[in-house]
Amino acid sequence: MSSSENTTATDMFEQVSTATEMFKQVFEQVSKDKQQVDQEKKKWEEEKAKVNNTFLFHGPIIDLNVGGTRYSTSRSTLxxxxxSMLGVMFSGRHDLEAMKCSDGSFFIDRDGTHFRLILNYLRDGEEVVRWYPKSFEALQEIFCEAKYYQLEGLINALKPLVREVDVVSQNDILLNFTSGDGSYNTDYSGGSFDVSYDSMQAISYKVKSMKKLYFSNLKFVYPVSFISCDLTNASFSYCCFESDVVFEDCILDNTTFSIINGLVTNSHNVSFSGSKTDKTNFDSNLRTALKSAGKIF
Known part of the structure; x- marks a missing residue:
């Protein structure tokens, strides 16, 4: 091969190498551009989905009249x-014409004060619960509404808050007793003490920590109810119940009922609804009598 032929072959090789390198650079740039386009497309799709979730909903706007307070929301939220009760109500399976007002809104016969909190829970989930009011009374009201609307997730989220508020700011338990012509109040804020006087008025305790509270010879002349109370290791020995007595959703582990009058009777209501009594210390005769009367199982 002549020198001129060698030069031509070398030039062609260099040209091919240069072209190959240029193609490689172009391909890499195209790949980068494609990655950037894909990222921008993904970002745009994410933004679109976010906008859809924020501003769009399935179905028409639904107007509600909750105890006179007006609310507007979507069927998908409800x-x-x-x-839940609202989920079933607006599922489309039921005729709601009887609930419609003349303006087309649906009437719900509940206090509308806290319904906005119910709606916010439906929209955003348990995250909003931490922004709920902290007062014991408000939380109890919201808890009641959650139970009415059968929102199990909200009920479970509120339970520890209700108990926490109760322990922190509602722990003192005011007991009112009378002895002879006089009466006095006793504040219980922990530990145990002996109470041996007759109650002078109806008493109702809700969501209280009453561990180790010891009643001795106490006569409950008026109705008494313990709602969601922790009565672990408490004692009602030698007590007499002369009116309605309710232990509803209570913790009765190692709670003692010894020498008791008035728990097995036809003259007034006695209930242990929702309370587990398998670890409760009943007199053997009393446990048998309560089971026979259908008060415990």
């Missing part, structure tokens, strides 16, 4: 939890 049916977010299908097993």
């Amino acid at each position: 049916t977010k939890y299908p097993e």
